[in-house]
Amino acid sequence: MSEADRQQYQRPGGEPSGIHDSEVDYSSPLRYGTGGAGGPPSEQQPTSVSGAGVSSNRSTQRPGLREDQAERRTIALEPNAEDGGVVIWGTDVNVSRIERLFRTFITTFTPQEGAPPHYMGKLEEIYVLGDRHLDIDCVHLRQYSAELYRQLVTYPGEVIPALDVVTNAMFAEQYRDAVLEQEIMVRPFNCDRARSLRALDPEDIDQLVTVRGMVTRLSPIIPEMRVGLFTCSLCDQQAQSVLDRGRIVEPVLCPTCQGRNSFDLVHNRSKFTDKQRVKLQESPDEMPAGQTPQTLLVYAYGDLVDTVLPGDRVTITGIYRATPMRANPRQTSILSVFQTHIDVVHFEREKSGPDDIGDGSNCLTPARVEQLRSLNQKADLYERLSAAIAPSIYEHEDIKKGLLLQLFGGADKHFKDAGHFRSEINILLCGDPGTSKSQLLHYIYRLMPRGQYTSGKGSSAVGLTAYVTKEPDTGQVALQTGALVLADRGICCIDEFDKMTDHTRSILHEVMEQQTLSLAKAGIICQLNARTSILAAANPAHSNWDMRKSIVENVQLGHALLSRFDLIFLMLDPQDEMYDARLARHLVSCYYRGQDAMADESADAQLMRDYIGYAKANFQPKLSEEARIYLVSEYVEMRRIAGRGAVSAYPRQLESLIRLAEAHARMRWSSEVTKTDCQEARRLQREALKQAATDPATGLIDVNILTTGMSASLRKRRTEVAQAVTAYLEDSGAKVLTMQKLLEEVRSRTERLISRDLLEDALNQLRVEGRIDWSGNTVRRR
Numbered sequence: 001m002s003e004a005d006r007q008q009y010q011r012p013g014g015e016p017s018g019i020h021d022s023e024v025d026y027s028s029p030l031r032y033g034t035g036g037a038g039g040p041p042s043e044q045q046p047t048s049v050s051g052a053g054v055s056s057n058r059s060t061q062r063p064g065l066r067e068d069q070a071e072r073r074t075i076a077l078e079p080n081a082e083d084g085g086v087v088i089w090g091t092d093v094n095v096s097r098i099e100r101l102f103r104t105f106i107t108t109f110t111p112q113e114g115a116p117p118h119y120m121g122k123l124e125e126i127y128v129l130g131d132r133h134l135d136i137d138c139v140h141l142r143q144y145s146a147e148l149y150r151q152l153v154t155y156p157g158e159v160i161p162a163l164d165v166v167t168n169a170m171f172a173e174q175y176r177d178a179v180l181e182q183e184i185m186v187r188p189f190n191c192d193r194a195r196s197l198r199a200l201d202p203e204d205i206d207q208l209v210t211v212r213g214m215v216t217r218l219s220p221i222i223p224e225m226r227v228g229l230f231t232c233s234l235c236d237q238q239a240q241s242v243l244d245r246g247r248i249v250e251p252v253l254c255p256t257c258q259g260r261n262s263f264d265l266v267h268n269r270s271k272f273t274d275k276q277r278v279k280l281q282e283s284p285d286e287m288p289a290g291q292t293p294q295t296l297l298v299y300a301y302g303d304l305v306d307t308v309l310p311g312d313r314v315t316i317t318g319i320y321r322a323t324p325m326r327a328n329p330r331q332t333s334i335l336s337v338f339q340t341h342i343d344v345v346h347f348e349r350e351k352s353g354p355d356d357i358g359d360g361s362n363c364l365t366p367a368r369v370e371q372l373r374s375l376n377q378k379a380d381l382y383e384r385l386s387a388a389i390a391p392s393i394y395e396h397e398d399i400k401k402g403l404l405l406q407l408f409g410g411a412d413k414h415f416k417d418a419g420h421f422r423s424e425i426n427i428l429l430c431g432d433p434g435t436s437k438s439q440l441l442h443y444i445y446r447l448m449p450r451g452q453y454t455s456g457k458g459s460s461a462v463g464l465t466a467y468v469t470k471e472p473d474t475g476q477v478a479l480q481t482g483a484l485v486l487a488d489r490g491i492c493c494i495d496e497f498d499k500m501t502d503h504t505r506s507i508l509h510e511v512m513e514q515q516t517l518s519l520a521k522a523g524i525i526c527q528l529n530a531r532t533s534i535l536a537a538a539n540p541a542h543s544n545w546d547m548r549k550s551i552v553e554n555v556q557l558g559h560a561l562l563s564r565f566d567l568i569f570l571m572l573d574p575q576d577e578m579y580d581a582r583l584a585r586h587l588v589s590c591y592y593r594g595q596d597a598m599a600d601e602s603a604d605a606q607l608m609r610d611y612i613g614y615a616k617a618n619f620q621p622k623l624s625e626e627a628r629i630y631l632v633s634e635y636v637e638m639r640r641i642a643g644r645g646a647v648s649a650y651p652r653q654l655e656s657l658i659r660l661a662e663a664h665a666r667m668r669w670s671s672e673v674t675k676t677d678c679q680e681a682r683r684l685q686r687e688a689l690k691q692a693a694t695d696p697a698t699g700l701i702d703v704n705i706l707t708t709g710m711s712a713s714l715r716k717r718r719t720e721v722a723q724a725v726t727a728y729l730e731d732s733g734a735k736v737l738t739m740q741k742l743l744e745e746v747r748s749r750t751e752r753l754i755s756r757d758l759l760e761d762a763l764n765q766l767r768v769e770g771r772i773d774w775s776g777n778t779v780r781r782r
Helices: 005-007 021-026 096-110 118-129 138-144 146-154 157-176 366-376 379-388 397-408 437-448 502-505 508-514 551-555 577-591 594-617 626-641 651-667 674-693 711-730 737-750 755-767
Strands: 074-076 087-090 133-137 187-189 208-218 220-233 237-244 263-281 293-303 313-326 334-349 411-413 419-421 427-433 452-455 466-470 476-481 489-497 518-519 524-529 535-538 567-571 736-738 773-774 778-780
Touching: 005 567, 074 220, 074 773, 087 096, 096 118, 096 138, 096 157, 096 237, 096 502, 118 157, 133 138, 138 146, 138 187, 146 157, 146 208, 157 187, 187 313, 187 334, 187 594, 208 293, 208 334, 208 476, 237 508, 263 466, 366 379, 366 594, 379 397, 397 427, 397 535, 397 567, 397 594, 397 651, 427 437, 427 508, 427 551, 437 452, 476 524, 502 508, 502 551, 508 518, 567 674, 594 651, 626 651, 626 674, 626 773, 711 737, 736 737, 737 755, 737 778, 755 773, 755 778
Parallel strands: 133 187, 293 334, 427 535, 427 567, 452 489, 489 535
Antiparallel strands: 074 087, 208 263, 208 313, 220 237, 220 263, 263 293, 313 334, 411 419, 466 476, 518 524, 736 778, 773 778
């Protein structure tokens, strides 16, 4: 260190400050981890820290903490202070004091009185499991030291590196035989400055913030150069250049041979880190009414890449940044408009299923698990949980029980030879307008963390699947996923299902059966996972439900799509005076409920969310021998009791029965499916088939309505009309007839009412058989 620099760090009056050169070298944490930080370029010494008995050498710079590499000086304040009064230039951060406070916090802090030190146990977990990070709850930090918490939030780029050094030093002292490939990183979370995306403002720039949102897009992993190694082509002199404001500056002058512009970049000896661009969208529950959702760019580095997926609802803790925009990338002039983003320090996902929760004990406290166990022991558990679904909606008990089983879902089944059998349950609600179909969809959507809500007219095939876009960083073509992919392992609620175009509905065939989405766009050929349950609502084509028509004629949906729903419920207006009086009393009572009742309903929803998540994480029920025998006999009985020419069950109905029984067993926290589970599943399926698959002409259940779009009785009538047309053509000997003439003649030969649509179906059948030619209004006999 030069004499001028040594005088800079002296106390007033010329007295030495007592700070070693290594301390001064570290006191610029914007440079920590890079060779020569804090000293002249000629002194390429490794960075070291000496404070609170800690000394550590960092080999790499932690990405995402600093935007620039401008050197910051330390200044001496308060000469009589215990730590020498040295703070980082432009801040009130005293590195030695921070290290001492954080060391004491790690060794002494306990969330509960009498418990062992909490974070010493975390260090032991790092030693046993080999993790690379230490999660620090900012609430704990604030309880211990308000000053340390304030400095962490206000100057995260300066404080977090000091916490990293203390943590690594303590770990090395505690476990001397441990060998870590990389240094331990401190990840603070649960910051009190929790904001919604639209609440972030310039006051938060360069500070630690916590925001919530939904991940809508992930970029491919980008290798970002942190340190570039250059070699002189004339004398082989090596020089390093550190990332500065997003750029690696090439050395101009060689200090050895004085050659200009003679350096070449050596890629394989430069240092890179993983970087990923994440697009975060405002959570629906935080979005004001009538506003469009706000989005924010988030950058993840190192082992934080690929820790979240599109569709996840996450809580992100990171440093809020603002970068200037350039009018021309080749010019140094910048605009007055800045772009903002967050450099992630910590990710926390909302738990929704086995892929997110693990063993179910990592995210729930023991007290919460015990509360769930006491709920599971209730004799009326099934009724309690079903009644907790949309309690403001009157009756519809069987529909709520079906939705409850959909939330639990069946067990995943993967076989090497037979392939994958879906475990998700699909439900369709249809009926008269104003019967609370949309309300049920909204409740299920808000209940599930990975839920997506869309409407028929407002949805396109691209919005449901994926579209092609270009990455702004790399210019490469990438896929932007749609609602079905974002709802993977969740529920996709589709309202106004009947208003969708046929092209849009056609993409649901693969999703509802194979649980995948095959795409071939712009040279990208892939198969995306869409393991989502479909909850759809549809209104009749002519406003009111016509009981004289089948469900296919009422909602005018394709039979191939209807057959993929496990349960189809009708929600009709009974138009009964007693029912209307009870419904009116229930609706009026909902309007004068107090805030306590609303809070209880919210608590019930959170309790159900935790109960479902714990059940899906810990229980994968399998069929017992008793259940297997019952299912086989029941399926044979379903096939036998069908009327002549009608079919009351197909293999899809049997698979639906198995999924419903598994969901009922999981709801009971059982690993085995019993006969009782199968009986309840059969009852629900029977109630749904009574409503959706009943032939209006005969009153019998005929699954052909769902699978082929036509009941056996209607098919029989069509055959009779075709025979009557053939008989008339043979008897009359006419070669050419008009449709109106033929309709009148056929009606005169039978006592049944024959509609024009039925006659057209019969003529189509005769044309396929090659007996007639039919074009427009003219029928010709062959």
